[in-house]
Amino acid sequence: MLKPLGFGLILATLATPCVAGPGGHDHDHDRARHARERGEVRPIEEILAATRAAVPGEIIGLELEREHGHWVYEIKVITQDGRLLEVMVDGADARVLGWELD
Template identity: 45%
Template sequence: MAIALLSALMVFAAAARADDDRDHDVARRAVERGEIKSLAEILQAVRDKLPGEVTSVKLERERGRLVYEFRVVGARGRLLEVYVDAATGEIGRTREK
């Protein structure tokens, strides 16, 4: 599952827009400064808690904090947004899309 997940993320990353490139730079610098965990660390920490197959990942700023937003197709085929605190790796909220 981890290899499939990473492969899917690589495909989505390859199709990213210019805004996503900027997000990548923001994320890279924040990881280098130790402000947030890398996507690989976050995935390792939460993969058993994510309720399905990850289809995309974004890094967003919410209330002054960086948050990874995962889009996940759940077991029943429903699309979910799962928000994970980028600094701590804690799952914040999950909502159906």
């Protein structure tokens, strides 16, 4: 059975999204931060609100990736019935693009 993560750990994870891809994590983190500073991605609070509205459950992880010239958040959610889903959210407008079983 999965146990909830500590509140501080969740906040630290959600406040510092990382960009998946080759290279060091420091570089990836900088790319994500710069994308937010340039207004290319919405604030994480909006991304999480859109995710929760579309797929109720516990958010346990997220990544920010560049796909076909667009920023896309991939958010892991454990649904209320125990399924693990990956929810894709457009980083620019917080629109939920879809989800799949993970």
